[in-house]
């Protein structure tokens with residue numbers, strides 16, 4: 001199965017306080033919380049393919065964890081069906 005990403009994000013894992021606000025805020029639902037914990041002991045978001053670069057995660061995160069980038073051309077990823 002192919003998934004298209006129109007953008008991507010960076011996740012500053014150590015800034016995250018694990019509030020999970022970003023998870024439902026992501027329109028294509030491509031963020032999920034990690035099973036690993038950061039140095040402060042919090043789970044943090046991880047990105048799966050399909051980011052649109054919309055910036056909703058950046059806007060909602062109280063701890064400035066995200067940077068958002070929009071690709072000039074969409075990138076296609078092959079993912080397990």
Ligand code: SF4
Pocket residue numbers: 015016017018019020021022023044045060061062063064065
């Ligand atoms: S909104 Fe920010 S602080 Fe809250 S879980 Fe997401 S990345 Fe972490």
Ligand code: SF4
Pocket residue numbers: 007008009025026027028029030031047050051052053054055056057058068
């Ligand atoms: S930029 Fe938009 S689509 Fe990408 S992870 Fe953040 S909320 Fe989701």
